[in-house]
Amino acid sequence: MIFDMKKDILLDISNVTVSFEGFLALKQLNLSLKQGELRAVIGPNGAGKTTFLDVITGKVKPTSGDVFFKGKSLIGKKEHKIARIGVGRKFQSPRIFENLTVEKNLEIAVSQYSSPLKIIANKPSIEKTEEVKKLLKIINLSKQYDLEAGSLSHGQKQWLEIAMLLGQKPSLMLIDEPVAGLTDEETELTADLLKSLSGENTIIVIDHDMEFIRRLESNVTVLNQGSVLCEGSMDQIQNDPKVIEVYLGKKVSL
Ligand code: ADP
Ligand code: MG
Numbered sequence: 001m002i003f004d005m006k007k008d009i010l011l012d013i014s015n016v017t018v019s020f021e022g023f024l025a026l027k028q029l030n031l032s033l034k035q036g037e038l039r040a041v042i043g044p045n046g047a048g049k050t051t052f053l054d055v056i057t058g059k060v061k062p063t064s065g066d067v068f069f070k071g072k073s074l075i076g077k078k079e080h081k082i083a084r085i086g087v088g089r090k091f092q093s094p095r096i097f098e099n100l101t102v103e104k105n106l107e108i109a110v111s112q113y114s115s116p117l118k119i120i121a122n123k124p125s126i127e128k129t130e131e132v133k134k135l136l137k138i139i140n141l142s143k144q145y146d147l148e149a150g151s152l153s154h155g156q157k158q159w160l161e162i163a164m165l166l167g168q169k170p171s172l173m174l175i176d177e178p179v180a181g182l183t184d185e186e187t188e189l190t191a192d193l194l195k196s197l198s199g200e201n202t203i204i205v206i207d208h209d210m211e212f213i214r215r216l217e218s219n220v221t222v223l224n225q226g227s228v229l230c231e232g233s234m235d236q237i238q239n240d241p242k243v244i245e246v247y248l249g250k251k252v253s254l
Helices: 049-057 079-084 102-110 116-121 126-138 154-167 184-197 210-216 234-238 241-247
Strands: 009-020 023-034 038-042 064-069 087-090 172-176 202-206 219-224 227-232
Touching: 009 049, 009 202, 023 049, 023 202, 023 227, 038 049, 038 184, 038 210, 049 064, 049 079, 049 087, 049 172, 049 202, 079 087, 087 154, 102 116, 102 126, 102 154, 126 154, 126 184, 154 172, 154 184, 184 202, 184 210, 210 234, 219 234, 219 241, 227 234, 227 241, 234 241
Parallel strands: 038 202, 038 219, 087 172, 172 202
Antiparallel strands: 009 023, 009 064, 219 227
16 A cells, blocks of 8 residues: 555645745745644744735745645635635634624625625525524524624624635635634634634634634644744643744743
């Protein structure tokens, strides 16, 4: 039997450098992610975290290096194409339809290729209704299905958007700072939600909140000045002298 070590690698970022008019936002960055893995990416401001996501989604083109997704290079592919082949992204501020109900928002997400106007006017299929029910349950908003999304708490809006992303069934979910501005309880629930989604889903989550990251119990990649500083469990990285040095003086307790 031939053992294929690379078989379950979903995303492989290889020596990626991004230059913004000479300034290197990413320098020879390497990172690979297994199918079903939950990975936290942390790093000080300006470390290159957002640029790293922009490279995966095709928003930013690397100056050199390559990005393989499901074994194929993403270089040169347009953003919408990359989204179609399974890279989904959640931005920091929720992008939900505030005036529509929670349920309608999810109906739109699970029916991603039909027009939102049609979805608002028509009843969804039984199959789509079931999908929406499942998503409502996952984010614990079954009782709030008929509320306007705009009336939800900030945390609930974040969960709704995570469910909307999930409803699109991406192969890879990119989640940018999901707990900024959330209460401690909402933060814990968000960590538990993402943890429960891993395995079936492959997720990269970026954040600054160390308590949140710890609760994910995932592998952590620390970015600094455009490169990977170190990688490991939270316990491993918090004892890494390089990490301590980078965070020293920033009052971030690891
Ligand atoms: P992070 O998200 O970790 O805070 P970013 O990826 O946003 O970091 O930025 C990394 C570095 O690249 C920063 O120094 C930032 O100022 C710079 N940068 C980001 N985007 C651009 C751009 N479009 N043009 C020039 N410099 C940029
Ligand atoms: Mg950023």
